[in-house]
Amino acid sequence: MHLARFPRRRYTPFATPIEKLEHLSSYLAGPEIYVKRDDLLGLAAGGNKTRKLEFLVADALAIGADTLITVGAVQSNHCRLTLAAAVKEGLKCRLVIEERVPGSYHPNASGNNFLFKLLGVEQLEVVSDGTDLSAAMQRVVQELETEGRKGYPIPGGGSNALGALGYVSCAEEILHQTFDMGLELDHIVTSSGSGGTHSGLVAGMHGNSAGIPVTGISVRFDKERQAERIHALAEEASELTGVTTPVPRESVVVLDDYVGPGYSLPTEAMVEAIQVFARLEGLLLDPVYTGKAAAGLIDLVRRGRFERGEKVLFMHTGGSPALYHYQETILD
Numbered sequence: 001m002h003l004a005r006f007p008r009r010r011y012t013p014f015a016t017p018i019e020k021l022e023h024l025s026s027y028l029a030g031p032e033i034y035v036k037r038d039d040l041l042g043l044a045a046g047g048n049k050t051r052k053l054e055f056l057v058a059d060a061l062a063i064g065a066d067t068l069i070t071v072g073a074v075q076s077n078h079c080r081l082t083l084a085a086a087v088k089e090g091l092k093c094r095l096v097i098e099e100r101v102p103g104s105y106h107p108n109a110s111g112n113n114f115l116f117k118l119l120g121v122e123q124l125e126v127v128s129d130g131t132d133l134s135a136a137m138q139r140v141v142q143e144l145e146t147e148g149r150k151g152y153p154i155p156g157g158g159s160n161a162l163g164a165l166g167y168v169s170c171a172e173e174i175l176h177q178t179f180d181m182g183l184e185l186d187h188i189v190t191s192s193g194s195g196g197t198h199s200g201l202v203a204g205m206h207g208n209s210a211g212i213p214v215t216g217i218s219v220r221f222d223k224e225r226q227a228e229r230i231h232a233l234a235e236e237a238s239e240l241t242g243v244t245t246p247v248p249r250e251s252v253v254v255l256d257d258y259v260g261p262g263y264s265l266p267t268e269a270m271v272e273a274i275q276v277f278a279r280l281e282g283l284l285l286d287p288v289y290t291g292k293a294a295a296g297l298i299d300l301v302r303r304g305r306f307e308r309g310e311k312v313l314f315m316h317t318g319g320s321p322a323l324y325h326y327q328e329t330i331l332d
């Protein structure tokens, strides 16, 4: 896979660490659990969107855009990071916020919502669940056009084929790092939301013939629908990098047992996972993505899905700023 063909901005001047979670591994008495610290990626407070934005923002700059436009939920990490990238590049940023849970938008909420304002968002428009988001972004593009400006719309989560290259490149980073560490991974577990992370990892492992299975823990959609989205995006990203063998459908594994009542809505297992990671490893997860993915990881270990001695890598995709918005839920 020849990724250097794609223009890229650099927002993280190092490979994020892979660390062994000694306490969690002995607490669960199953496989050896490792974590990929993508919560330490660059831009304000880090997280997985930073990798996608390296490719997306480079494309925006290449076409002469002056404003990034994107969409996300009320506590969107992606919106925060897109805005932070815009600030760093001297661009403006406009956000379309989708109120997926009715009544969940509070203009004075903390967490990422606070950071939208602190980072100086130029415009924030709130729309209801089910709104055609690409049409909403197109309207912003047209608005800017009438002012002689040029907007660059980025889909939710930065999850198009170009954005997914961020996680194709992460797959290669993991392969290099584990080679250096002498660490032979058996599984990777990640959250699966808008899909760029999961798809990029699948495409990257496929393109490198690595044979390391990736399990995606859905945070929103049912597993059939999510697997279809992930497979389509992995295939698109794979083709973009010039890989000619199709991504096998069975390399896309999605579990939907940990969504609970819905996107961003708390579950007991998520609360337990956040407490366990904090108290055993000093790691901060978030309630919407990594908390549910970790709940999935913990449950899979308890149900004997992994052999003792196997090595499992958990993707810490970030999100801790949203944690501060959920204090009562987590500590109750």
Ligand SMILES: *Cc1c(COP(=O)(O)O)cnc(C)c1O
Pocket (backbone or CB within 6 Å): 047, 048, 049, 077, 078, 157, 159, 191, 192, 193, 194, 195, 196, 197, 198, 286, 289, 290, 317, 318, 319, 320
């Ligand atoms: C967006 C996000 C995810 C999900 O990644 P996708 O590429 O959208 O599937 C996981 N964790 C955090 C913290 C996120 O912000």
